[in-house]
Amino acid sequence: MELIKLEMTPKERKLAYARGEEVDRIPTSLSANETAPPLYGIDICDYYFSADAMVQVETALANDFQADNMGIGLGLRSVVEALGTKLEYPKKNVSYIKEPALKTLEDVENLELINVEKDGRFPIILEATERLLKRFGEERVIGSGLAGPLTTAASLIGTEMFLKATVKNKEGAHRLLQFSTDCIVTCCKDINRKLGIGFMLSEPMAARNLLSKKQFNEFFLPYLRQTVERLNEFQSGTAIHICGNTRDRWQEVVDAGVSGFWVDNCESLKELKESFGERIAISGNLVPVGVLRDGTTEEIAENVRFCIAQAGDNPCGYNLCPGCTTPIGTSKENMIAFMNAAAVYGRGARKGRMPKGMQDSLEIGEFLF
Numbered sequence: 001m002e003l004i005k006l007e008m009t010p011k012e013r014k015l016a017y018a019r020g021e022e023v024d025r026i027p028t029s030l031s032a033n034e035t036a037p038p039l040y041g042i043d044i045c046d047y048y049f050s051a052d053a054m055v056q057v058e059t060a061l062a063n064d065f066q067a068d069n070m071g072i073g074l075g076l077r078s079v080v081e082a083l084g085t086k087l088e089y090p091k092k093n094v095s096y097i098k099e100p101a102l103k104t105l106e107d108v109e110n111l112e113l114i115n116v117e118k119d120g121r122f123p124i125i126l127e128a129t130e131r132l133l134k135r136f137g138e139e140r141v142i143g144s145g146l147a148g149p150l151t152t153a154a155s156l157i158g159t160e161m162f163l164k165a166t167v168k169n170k171e172g173a174h175r176l177l178q179f180s181t182d183c184i185v186t187c188c189k190d191i192n193r194k195l196g197i198g199f200m201l202s203e204p205m206a207a208r209n210l211l212s213k214k215q216f217n218e219f220f221l222p223y224l225r226q227t228v229e230r231l232n233e234f235q236s237g238t239a240i241h242i243c244g245n246t247r248d249r250w251q252e253v254v255d256a257g258v259s260g261f262w263v264d265n266c267e268s269l270k271e272l273k274e275s276f277g278e279r280i281a282i283s284g285n286l287v288p289v290g291v292l293r294d295g296t297t298e299e300i301a302e303n304v305r306f307c308i309a310q311a312g313d314n315p316c317g318y319n320l321c322p323g324c325t326t327p328i329g330t331s332k333e334n335m336i337a338f339m340n341a342a343a344v345y346g347r348g349a350r351k352g353r354m355p356k357g358m359q360d361s362l363e364i365g366e367f368l369f
């Protein structure tokens with residue numbers, strides 16, 4: 001299948017869409033980063049330690065799919081790794097935590113804030129980002145994302161111990177969360193000062209499946225609010241992704257001041273739009289595994305159409321993307337099918353209005369299949 005070519009560069013599209021002008025395609029991002037190297041014959045464990053591989057993968061993704069996003073994600077573990085958490089790097093899968101940095105909550109006193117010039121994999125990520133900016137800065141907006149304070153705190157001491165602390169040692173849990181918040185803000189600020197890029201937050205730990213509403217209010221919200229406030233001192237807005245069920249806490253997340261909310265595919269974009277579309281941009285939420293990785297071209301197109309029908313006219317804007325990370329093993333063909341369906345159904349998009357492509361679905365069959 002051939003990729004449908006577009007008229008605007010991602011940067012032109014992003015700026016025009018933000019101004020409320022009509023754009024060639026609804027903003028669309030592929031959340032493929034550390035999961036994409038196998039598409040280009042690179043082992044994931046090598047990708048993490050090579051600026052060359054990072055630049056190669058991002059360049060190839062841009063050429064092959066024309067998604068609007070670009071940048072090297074700090075992901076869920078770069079910060080905690082730089083603070084001493086030991087990671088395992090499998091050849092064909094994303095990294096995972098082998099040993100948390102902290103044995104006890106008191107140990108946080110011995111940690112220092114991260115120096116992005118030398119700690120962990122930061123120097124490699126900075127070098128790759130700098131090279132991408134040189135090569136693509138004219139035509140693309142380059143950004144990054146990282147774990148928010150809750151996921152960072154849990155990854156510093158281990159999820160189980162952290163959750164126990166929220167009951168048995170609240171003061172210790174708060175101290176760790178404050179340290180995590182300070183680390184995240186300092187890292188983002190230092191990188192922003194050096195490279196001018198912005199950041200979004202990911203908080204897989206903040207879903208209903210993992211954290212009760214009471215814990216969420218006490219241990220997550222204050223630090224989310226603080227992080228967003230401090231990041232917004234140097235970037236224009238801070239969006240968040242939370243995996244899993246979040247419906248019962250949307251109000252609080254929106255009230256914390258986020259500019260955009262990328263929700264999991266188990267949640268309804270339409271409901272989110274109807275409740276908070278006047279206040280936040282919405283991203284999501286194609287089914288990552290069942291459809292994007294494993295679906296047929298028709299199923300992918302149908303799911304794209306459904307997502308746009310749900311939120312394509314969101315007053316504060318909509319960005320089409322998978323409901324979570326693009327899974328390892330997603331074929332180039334399926335990613336092209338996703339981008340092409342976005343180009344067809346999302347054609348002629350304008351903030352707050354259904355894209356023109358949603359109206360002329362009769363001709364679409366020929367285009368896509």
Ligand SMILES: [Zn+2]
Pocket residue numbers: 204241242243244264323324325
């Ligand atoms: Zn997710």
